[in-house]
Amino acid sequence: MVSRSSDTVTEPRHEDQLPSTVSTAVKIVIVGGFGVGKTTLVRSVSEIRPLTTEETMTEAGAGVDDVSGIERKTVTTVAMDFGRISLNEELVLYLFGTPGQQRFWFLWNGLFEGALGAVVLVDTRRLEVSFDVIGRLEEAEVPFVIAVNAFPDADSYPVEELRGALDLPEQVPIVVCDARERASSRDVLITLMRYLRSFAQTSEPQ
Numbered sequence: 001m002v003s004r005s006s007d008t009v010t011e012p013r014h015e016d017q018l019p020s021t022v023s024t025a026v027k028i029v030i031v032g033g034f035g036v037g038k039t040t041l042v043r044s045v046s047e048i049r050p051l052t053t054e055e056t057m058t059e060a061g062a063g064v065d066d067v068s069g070i071e072r073k074t075v076t077t078v079a080m081d082f083g084r085i086s087l088n089e090e091l092v093l094y095l096f097g098t099p100g101q102q103r104f105w106f107l108w109n110g111l112f113e114g115a116l117g118a119v120v121l122v123d124t125r126r127l128e129v130s131f132d133v134i135g136r137l138e139e140a141e142v143p144f145v146i147a148v149n150a151f152p153d154a155d156s157y158p159v160e161e162l163r164g165a166l167d168l169p170e171q172v173p174i175v176v177c178d179a180r181e182r183a184s185s186r187d188v189l190i191t192l193m194r195y196l197r198s199f200a201q202t203s204e205p206q
């Protein structure tokens, strides 16, 4: 006799279902250096259970991965994070978080493909890890906003000082966030979508 449990199909969780009103789906990448909070942001904001590919950090990373400021970090993303958020009834964002360790950056090109925009998470205690990240985005011509993930023991700097340090043009939005907070992470994504929209409007033929 076939048991009931073996032929029961699990119903998708309610939040896994996209509302039928959704008409636009957009791919967004969440990038940044090692340990800046990319996985945390995808986790906090995703309305579906996020897919993460975190592995325990091992001795192999000693001397390679700079853990200063994030000494309590025990896991790291090795492939990608994936999550989803509906910003309104029509617009859904698919979020792809990249690995932060430079030895996994070869995966980035694939993750950038088809991306409409990016969030660059920045930790002001380790600003220098963001330089290469921003360079890669500029090369790939993916528009981005900067989200300063406010770690409690990090100094805060005026936005214009950060803009200078990161050598960014004045139109690139810079916002402060707490990647652990859903509302804060959502605000970052709204800032990005507004920026992308302003872009589309200015590039439309007159």
Ligand SMILES: Nc1nc2c(ncn2[C@@H]2O[C@H](COP(=O)(O)OP(=O)(O)OP(=O)(O)O)[C@@H](O)[C@H]2O)c(=O)[nH]1
Residues within 6 Å of the ligand: 032, 033, 034, 035, 036, 037, 038, 039, 040, 041, 070, 072, 073, 074, 075, 076, 077, 078, 098, 099, 100, 101, 149, 150, 151, 152, 177, 178, 179, 180
């Ligand atoms: N205090 C504080 N801690 C945070 C915040 N965001 C992340 N963290 C912590 O910082 C550590 C690193 O966060 P992750 O989300 O793993 O960073 P990541 O950028 O995905 O790291 P990699 O994938 O290894 O590059 C974790 O221990 C988080 O709990 C934040 O906004 N505030």
Ligand SMILES: [Mg+2]
Residues within 6 Å of the ligand: 038, 039, 040, 076, 077, 097, 098, 099, 100
């Ligand atoms: Mg991660």
